[in-house]
Amino acid sequence: MIPARLTYNIYKPCACKNKKALQVITMDKKEEILKLLEGDARLTAAEIAKAVGLSEEEVDKAIAELEKSGVIRKYKTVINWEKLGREKVAALIDVKITPEREHGYDAIAERIMRFPEVKNLYLVSGMYDLSVLVEGNTMKEVATFVAEKLAPLPQVTSTTTHFILKKYKEDGDMLYDGEELRRLAVSP
Amino acid sequence: MMRDKIARRVTQVPPSGIRKFFDLVANVEGVISLGVGEPDFITPWHIREACIYSLERGYTMYTSNYGLPELREEIALATRRDYRIDYSPENEVLVTVGVSEAFDLAIRALVNPGEEVLIPEPSYVAYKPCTIFAGGIPVSVPTRAEDEFKLLPEQLEAKVTPRSKVLVLNYPNNPTGATMSKRDLEAIADVVVEHDLVVISDEIYDKLTYEGKHVPFAALNGMRERCIYLNGFSKSYAMTGWRIGYALGEAEVIEAMMKIHQYAMLCAPIMSQKAALEALRRGNSAVEEMRQEYNRRRRLIVKRLREAGLECFEPKGAFYVFPSIASTGMSSEEFAERLLREEKVAVVPGNAFGEGGEGHVRMAYAASLRDINEAMSRLERFLSR
The missing domain is CATH 3.30.70.920 (Lrp/AsnC effector binding domain/regulation of amino acid metabolism (RAM) domain)
Structure with a gap:
């Protein structure tokens, strides 16, 4: 189970209400999203969307799926x-x-x-x-x-x-x- | 005293526009710089480590003028593997102090005084001055944003004269990020053959293409014998400070270049050669990782530039975007200076890259996603004033 995210300081889902038909997100795009989040969990959906060439909704959807399936375990901070x-x-x-x-x-x-x-x-x-x-x-x-x-x-x-x-x-x-x-x- | 003694061919070259801007930027604090023409990655550790090891083993001597045999071997191998072009490591590969030196050697080996060198513009800043230093005459061939800064055969044709000897190609391009497909290049090759030109092709950004496969000019039918193919390690392997590159071509012209190189430079530094060897042998996965990271940044910056209202063609290679700033009514220098002073974002004015660059600025996306985002937000603020 994934613990609740602290939405104020980590990856933020977009606020768009417009839930139009989303295209199927390819494995490559998912991997790109994961690489970005692995490097910096505080990137917003908007930032990720622009970098991988998807819409914010699509990024949100992909991340939700990755969380649900357990690929994303949780968001952590590296502390010295x-x-x-x-x-x-x-x-x-x-x-x-x-x-x-x-x-x-x-x-x-x-x-x-x-x-x-x-x-x-x-x-x-x-x-x-x-x-x-x-x-x-x-x-x-x-x-x-x-x-x-x-x-x-x-x-x-x-x-x-x-x-x-x-x-x-x-x-x-x-x-x-x-x-x-x-x-x-x-x-x- | 010495001032009056400096040679005319040096004084006739104006100081670099980039240099001028560098001095400006150095005096401002908190700058996000998109003005840097080099990767923001440190050389992959295994490459640095291989160099350290070679020093420990005592590799501190001159090498062959052509470069370490095993490095030439590896360069020939990589060129055959990636592009199916054969060069003999024996006498068709010359290891140089960066592509910069290779370009200088190529020009000096080819150009007689008064002969013309065709340079598509906007272009990298060194081609013109090097041509002048060699006694040649640089001839600008303007390319246009609406053609995605590709060189068109009719544009080239229009500038060819009986004195034309050399055509310089640089795709993927600095500063525009333009690329040329096989078909685009073939159209140019026809003009080259018709007017009996030779080509110096600087393909330092070959590993950084984001759509379609890079095609070296020398890979085209019949072009190997008309082309000096230049490449290096600075951009693909993040090795700018190592100053290491190479030239490939037919034995006669490589020998001619070597003749200058052996007296002016003797050989490229052996530690850089050792590092380059490691890069070729084991560096490919690092290159691919960096390419993917550049690609994410490229998408981000193009999107945000367009959102900010600047016209920008989508660059398919290198790590530069070259948006038009015509809509602001400012000159490129004025734009760059004001953006620096008012919002602390450094970009390079397009006129530093030749006449065709006016009305544009060059932004390098060799910067973190975070910095690009912040720079774009500042740009938006700047434009909405």
């Missing part, structure tokens, strides 16, 4: 919390699991992912089975979560906790200002 001085503690935890008959890893994974402390959860190949990213306010909070919630689960045979010391890049965005465009203001 460190810059604000509000540091969170995160740890990557390698978890070894004994898989269960009939369920494999799914049952235990579903159990683990429900904890709000768990930010990311992947089943991986190699030396261990689940890779869990846990976030908390303090180191102690994270450690307690591992000791009291994660490690005691009967299917979990071992955990190795790696605290994250510095974040360089997250979800494809570099969290530093080292690179900038340095163009002349006017050039031939």
